Amino acid sequence: GDQVEQSPSALSLHEGTGSALRCNFTTTMRAVQWFQQNSRGSLINLFYLASGTKENGRLKSTFNSKESYSTLHIRDAQLEDSGTYFCAAASNTGYQNFYFGKGTSLTVIP
């Protein structure tokens, strides 16, 4: 089965509003990375976390290894935030592998 369950699969936000994306892990993960895939298909690094919370502008991410989840909060959404967001988790075993969620497709509406 899937190691990473990402939700929601799709999300629409009006400009200026916010929401949270979530990844649940079925095994213990030691770190998580969040990416935004833009309209050209490029994957942009947003965050890397081994624990705790990081913030960058309008984005904030949390990783809780013990409770096996990570979240990405977007506030004051802008049109350029549209795209697909992926989490990728690094397992405690299979050291070199990252497990990707299936992505959240975000559409920001004017």
Added chain:
Amino acid sequence: GGIITQTPKFLIGQEGQKLTLKCQQNFNHDTMYWYRQDSGKGLRLIYYSITENDLQKGDLSEGYDASREKKSSFSLTVTSAQKNEMAVFLCASRLNWGGKDTQYFGPGTRLLVL
């Protein structure tokens, strides 16, 4: 800063053809990855390599070969292209140093098989 380049950007092939995709990175990273992304879906690991001349199979390795000729380059070969196949192939390299463990991605190769 470093960069990952993938060639070609677009690849159109014929059914049964052998097709090769190339990836170069100048980060001097040890580990490199090939992923496949189908439309509207997540990334699935095809092959990875932890150093020059090393190859490790991912979940999706059947139908593919790979080659890590040198540290900076990692090639992927579709051994026999499937008719109507359409996907994006993404190459990544990994930084694992100084408490950071992150992947950096190339822009992708878009494959269409006629």
